[in-house]
Amino acid sequence: MQDRKCIIHAQLLDVMLHRLCHQLIENHAHFEETVLLGLQPRGIYFADRIQRRLKKILDKEIDKGYLDTTFHRDDFRRRDSPLTPSKTDVSFLIEDKNVILLDDVLYTGRSVRAALDAMVTFGRPRKVELMVLIDRKYTRHLPIEPDYVGRAVNTIDSQRVLVEWEEQNEEDGVWITSKATT
Amino acid sequence: MATETTTQTLRSPHLLGIKDLSAEEIQLIFSTADQFKDVLNRPIKKVPSLRDVTIANVFFENSTRTRLSFELAEKRLSADVVNFSSSSSSVKKGETLLDTVNNILAMKVDMVVMRHASPGAPHFLARHIGANVINAGDGTHEHPTQALLDTYSIYEKFGQVAGKKVVIVGDIMHSRVALSNIFALQKLGAEVMVCGPATLLPKYITELGIQVTLDLREALEWCDIANILRIQLERQQVKYFPSLREYSLYYGVNKRLLDSLNKSITVMHPGPINRGVELSSDVADSDQAIILDQVENGVAVRMSVLYLLASQIKKTD
8 A cells, every 4th residue: 555644643543532532521421311323334433432431431331323324325326336335223212312423534524414314213312413533624515514523634635534443453543545545 | 134245236227037136136135125124113214315216116917015015115215106007007008018118218217117917028128118127026937026025034034045945835837936036045045845736836847956846744844944825816727726625735834734843944925825725824823924024024125126226327417
């Protein structure tokens, strides 16, 4: 893999996750009415990490689900091959709950729009917030902005931001690559 | 139950028969159906995937459950749906199949789900029209979505189809379900046997690489799953057996017969059931039967097929 540049290494990522958890605690205190929803496919690892760390800090289990947006996307029939859906696993009702949507990278905002659409099939939440590890600034197609950001980066369209987790690969880290090499 | 798939899409823009599908394509349909089954169990059972797709259900033959199942699947996917039934159409005035369908397509229809009494009718249509065609049963030939939902139901119950022993009992000769099921089960690695009166077994049947028996007890003792077919009296121009009573005596599956086996087998039926003929009510309504699971799975499997085929319709604007 050429043109692969590490922008956040494992140690810094750990600090970022810790900070994001404390930002959540500031706004949600004991998480009585708050649930986490990781967006498939890659936001689920981010959601896992945040949930695990919150458990360590608060010594309590916080409801977490995985949400797949495939059937709610607006680019169906505009791609060369159909999107393969991932598993949606939401074992709780989100009716009147505070929902934190988590994704690894915020780019055009279309995935988040689809997620909002998919989410309401599980009930009407009281409030929805968006947490992303990486916010690719100036690339939005829709008026969607995150409430919690790990790191904002400036990128161009020909680049791709790749978040890798220890669970999938050997180490945690965030890389910028050119699309052609991924 | 999602499975690893290597195929990301179906090779053909049409679903005309199971014979044309690979095992990987069937697995892709199953893994997509898994997700749609999940959708069907949510409070809001609808997704917007096909909101800009129009589908015509063109039924030249009577059907209740298949048409309802397709229509529900289409509506769950947010497609626009039009229904056509030959009994109340210009077909009665002598219009040809191609003219009928071309008239429907002129109204900007993207997909056609067709049932026809003539084997090969959907193949003919697929060659001549620009829309995606799904075969909802062509005469005594194939009924691919029924076979997909049948094998999916086995997959769901047992976790796999490979290695399972499945017997198809009854009117094999007049059944499009039997042929499609044989293809699907074989492609997924199941062992298949057919059982029925000799007069209702086609001559070529052994060439499909399956076992054949005339003895129902032997078939049931061999199998893990029995798929009991309906006696299709409407397709029988001559008598193939002396009476329904005699058929029921030799080939009817009832509780007493199942209880006399040394094991518990799973019973399937594509419906509608002739209760008391091929299947007794105490079996049809028992825990051994997964008939209603088949019906439920039919919607998810048809959503999967429609979704995968519709993804091949490119936006032109």
